[in-house]
Amino acid sequence: MNKEKHILTMLVENEPGVTARVSGLFASRGYNIETICGAPTADPDISRITVTTKSRSEQLEQILKNLRRLINVVKVRDMTGAEAVKREMALICVKALPENRPEIIRIVETFRGRLVDTGKTHYIIEVTGGQEKIDALLTLLEPMGIKKVARSGILALYRESD
């Protein structure tokens, strides 16, 4: 069976060492963490960690089981599939040669991005969306000269069943 990308969300107690325990579990089994996001929720004692990883379904079952056993891990959910909203943010620093600026701005508008910094020779663009959208934007900006990229990794929230 092929490895598939999975998105896992955990609610964890906001204490020193929790991120290390969660990422240590992946490391000890040799699973790569492709992206990770972790930050406190509306309750400052609880953080939400979202991890994307590539694994076979039977490995995934094992990961979920082991995560649920970890100290400080309150809840684990597999967010792969259509019932969750999945979004990512990227900051992209691109060379802004005068002759390329109109084209860059046109691309940014098409992707509903925002210019969050404009310098003499660069723009910093903020964009949100699915992973494919951000990949597509990077491909379009590539010929202009991408200087730096920071991506948040995927965040996911279940749509309420109502």
Add this chain to the structure above:
Amino acid sequence: MNKEKHILTMLVENEPGVTARVSGLFASRGYNIETICGAPTADPDISRITVTTKSRSEQLEQILKNLRRLINVVKVRDMTGAEAVKREMALICVKALPENRPEIIRIVETFRGRLVDTGKTHYIIEVTGGQEKIDALLTLLEPMGIKKVARSGILALYRESD
């Protein structure tokens, strides 16, 4: 001396175990990772990890030194201060009672947020900005009933010096 919030950005090799080593370093010294973001850069072999932590300046020096010694860590930079663009993304699931909807939509527009999911009894809102902006939005939405929050943690990119 008081603890201050610091934003650290690392370029690391995209290999299993790197996130665990980085977060393990914080854990072994008892420093809390307040937020963490990690994802590949434009170069798929290199990931960027951004961590926010509260620490005293002399502790910070030590953390930076130890991070630079870690295997697979290519570069470490302290992004605290005004020379970096700092942005965060949040997904907020809020109760959408019919009588509250116009007010929620007004608030979302004021914060330049986006409705990314609308259900019979909820909205999911996406918003980006500084940490304070997102905190302020959460405070305003609180009376409507916040069901769930996922925050990316801070992403930071240096403004090019030009």
